[in-house]
Amino acid sequence: MHDDLALFAEEPPMAIDIAVPALEMRGIGKRFPGVLALEAVDLTLAPGKVHALMGENGAGKSTLIKILAGVYQSDAGTMRIHGRDVAIKSPRDSLRQGIKVVFQEIALIDEFSVAENIFLEGHPTDRFGTIDWRKIRTDCADLFERIGFAIDPAARTGSLPVSQQQMVEIARALAHQASIVVMDEPTSSLTPKEVKLLFTIIRRLTALGIAVLYVSHKLDEVFEIADTVTVLRDGRHISTRPIGEHTDDSLIQDMIGRRIVDLFPRQRGPAASRVALSVEGLSTRKLHDVSFEARAGEVVGFFGLMGAGRTELAKAIVGYDPIRAGTIMVDGQWMTPHNTAVGVGLGIGLLSEDRKVEGLMGELPVYQNASLASLGRFAAHGFVDAGKERQAVQTYVERFRIKTPSLFQKVKNLSGGNQQKVLLSRWLMLGLKVIVVDEPTRGIDVGAKSEIFGLIDELAGAGLAVVMMTSEMPELLGLSDRVVVLCEGRVTASMSREEATQEKILNAAIGSQGRASHEFRV
């Protein structure tokens, strides 16, 4: 057991021939019932380099890394690691081949100490065959010192922040002699400062000759850290190019298959001058003194990193969550906070980011999902006129081209895009003045996305004020008339569509700490 822990040797774990690729995947295919998830995908990782894997949701990124991790087995293709043909049939095989995948969901045992977690798969034993706890701790401390981690090996893992847990996962990769480290959206729960630290660590890994596969859909990160980028779309390999050959536009085009302009067909005219929503000094547990206005016919896009307070703002202004201070005016009328009944009465509603949990009634038919908010319209003396109701829903099914075998289909059986259209119909049937859409295209495939964008454009064109919360830069820039940026619960920037650039928006979203992280790029 001792001998396996060769990372403490001064030399790199094994003799790495930098001329031979660390990993070569050729013609990888994977089919799930009814879906071709991957088709003939190639990927080559060079030792000591960071290779970014990019693509939209559903592009096949996670299927590919799950094949690498041994969670799935590919149906077609070959894999070579350091020039040797290998077959990975289980997570154990994957580890044995020197592959370490750091998933978004951290796979550590909360109740164990950091050191125990690091040596989970291979506890060093003493000559009596019992676990050598002292050695575990000292080895762990040595390891941390070498790679510059300031984490107490004896700390209970569950007590650490997520970012540090992620580092423990990476340290585990080193402890297991990994020569290939895969990171799946590693920054999604990190603060800018932590992102900076992560990038330092990635550079140390590459200096040791380790190949890093960096999975992300964030452009700025990829430009900062990657040497090469591979883009997947709809399960197919689209391009592999050195990062220097890419621009923002070229990368987006590879990812979504068309130019941004084509994805966001703008048909609506200019916004009216009438203010439909006015929020003044809004504060909640997460938000501080947020003020903004949205005019009828206008899309106001809110951007912010994770934890900036987008969803909190959305829920507070529609009356779903309580507020601490501030006023919300809908169409000139004061709205009672924390009361959706009043909110809906005044004409403000939320299209939630979490369709399943806060939007859909999965077991109920399409027509009942669509008519939920406006059911009273179709009732006389408390009795629902089902014919009238279904006809109204039918109009929306046709207008929005909702693909459903019948109005009686359970809504859970529809695709994500069609579910979103049903939920949009719910509000349109009622006739809102202000609609708040939170991550409107989350979990929706690319084709349906542009349809949703079209619908949002149409809504604004019909005179609604649209407040859109998003973490997708293209969506923000493509749809908004005005962009408001949130950072840690405060508005840090507000600009018109014409003024807005990706750089300005990101700077405002990252805040003061973030600017430092940009300077970090060399």
Next chain:
Amino acid sequence: MTSITKLLMASVAVLIATSAQAANMPKKIGYVTNYATHEWYQNVIKGMKAHAKELGIDIEVQDANLDIAKQVSAAEDFIAKGVDVLILTPVNEEGVVPLLRRAKAAKIPVVLEGNPVKGMTTLVAICDYDTGYNAGVEAGKYAKDKLGGVAKVMNVGLPLLSATVLRSKGFMDGIHTQIASATLVHDLDGGGNPDRALEVSAAALAKNADINIIYGINDSSALGGLQAWKAAGKSQDGLLTVGTGGEGLAFINAIEKEPSYRIEAAMFPEKEGFTAIDAAVKLFNGEAVPEHIVSPTAPILGDSWKAYYDYDGTTRTIKWAAVNALKPPAKCMQTSADLKK
């Protein structure tokens, strides 16, 4: 008139006999009942308290509420407090065995009420079989007299407990002594509660309503059976309803208002409490007692309930003289041991 005088005299004699021993009375008796919510035990406690007061004994009652752990700790408290005699209605038979040992070590005599336990000194209990049997004999006589000598019985029973099985068995055996051709048409599990008894009886009567005697192992079961009969739209002419227990007011009410409810196999829970106190006094004085002290039961025919109870519309009061005059058998005709044969 004369019989009542005799009864009175007899009871006076009993009172004198017991008070003669007053020189050597226990000071304090502890009773741990198993389930004080039940009417039966409420009346047992009532009887104990009445008799203890009469003898100048302090009695304290704890309720185990069907929880053996509670029973053990309550009894241990009594032992620690140093009661002179302990009375127990066991929640379960195995559970109290160690208690008996502990009491013995502390030299505190124990009287059991209701159910026997291995290693006990004495048990005060009624005879379930005899209770049913005597009621059966009376029902047989009634049927010969008023029902044309025909006896077709619906037994609203409770097969779960040996005590209630013995009652039903005794009832049929008793009725057979009078009418050899008596038949058991329905043998039902009424769950011992009124709504279940009603439901089950309704189904049985729908299957075959050719019965003329309803027997219930307790008053709730008998009344459930009778209500099912009434709900089926049948007249009570030519019907006899026999209840068992007589622990509450239900039977008095039924005799008064239901024409068919003519016989109650009364068990006099107050008397059982009374007898338990007597047994406790005897044990305290080191007298020899039988292993099973029988508390008397008797079939009550129609209005004769008034001989045993006063009823003011809200509570009933036992007439001690009449109940104390009842002579219990020395031992039961059949016990649960006979069922296993």
Next chain:
Amino acid sequence: MTEILRTGASGRTSLASLTGSGQGVLGILLVVLCLGISAAAPQFYSEANIIAILRQCALVLIVASGMTMLVIAAEVDLSVGASLAFVGCISMAVLNATGSLTLGVLAALAFASGVGLVNAIVVTLFRVNSLIGTIGTMMLLQGGVYLFTREAVQNHHQLASFTALGAGYAGPVPIPLILAVAIFAVCAVTLRFTTIGRYLYAVGANERAVRLSGIRSARLKLVAFVVTGLCVGVAGLILASLMNAGQPTAGRGFELTVIAAVILGGTSLSGGSGSLIGTLLGVLVLKVIDNGIIILGWNQDLQMVVPGVVIILATYFDLLRSRHHAR
């Protein structure tokens, strides 16, 4: 009308889809049970027995009608059995004291709906899970009834109209059955055709979505709890009338029979789906089994065993069926 509407509407009512539904399975089971039992024991089809079955069904159906609404709204009330006993005692005591049927009935309904209101407050205001909260009220009521009366409350008023509630007939039809059918019909129409009914399904399917749609979900649940309470009030009156006494020991396990019937009828405990027709079939199946075992002269312990098996199998077959349909 467009193509989608037509196929949808016809698909709903056609016989083919009925047999493919959970209720179809239950209906077939009921027919098989009735045929089987009457083949072995012809008395099963006697007028007296059918009336006995229907009378027993009435009691369960009344409470199950309210319970179905509650379960559809993703809540449950385990206190109905204990409340049933208490209602009987209270109404009998009020009848004895006042000699007025109206006051007795009002007392019963007020008490039972009050219990429903308390349950609703515990669940919606205190946010206690209804399974736990109503076990709490169940225990409160079971203990409370003994504080109120240790003995059965006897009938001292002898009102003929009260006796008729449980044991009376209108023509050949028992009065409890008429009450049950009326309550069942009101609940069924409410669930199927009114906005309240639709909102109850919606609350059960996704309470957050309902709140976001500006509908006051807590009020809806309150309505369902109070309606269930009122149903218990009616059932308690009938039971007290049938037994000619308020019995504090009555109603033990009644809540389980009611919930078993609702679940057997295909209403999901997770809320959002189910129907009263299903509940009706569930009640009939359970009560026919109960009755059949006595009619056949089988061991009565099977009265617990057989429904247990039926509930497990019915739920399993329903799962198989919906999986098959999903494909």
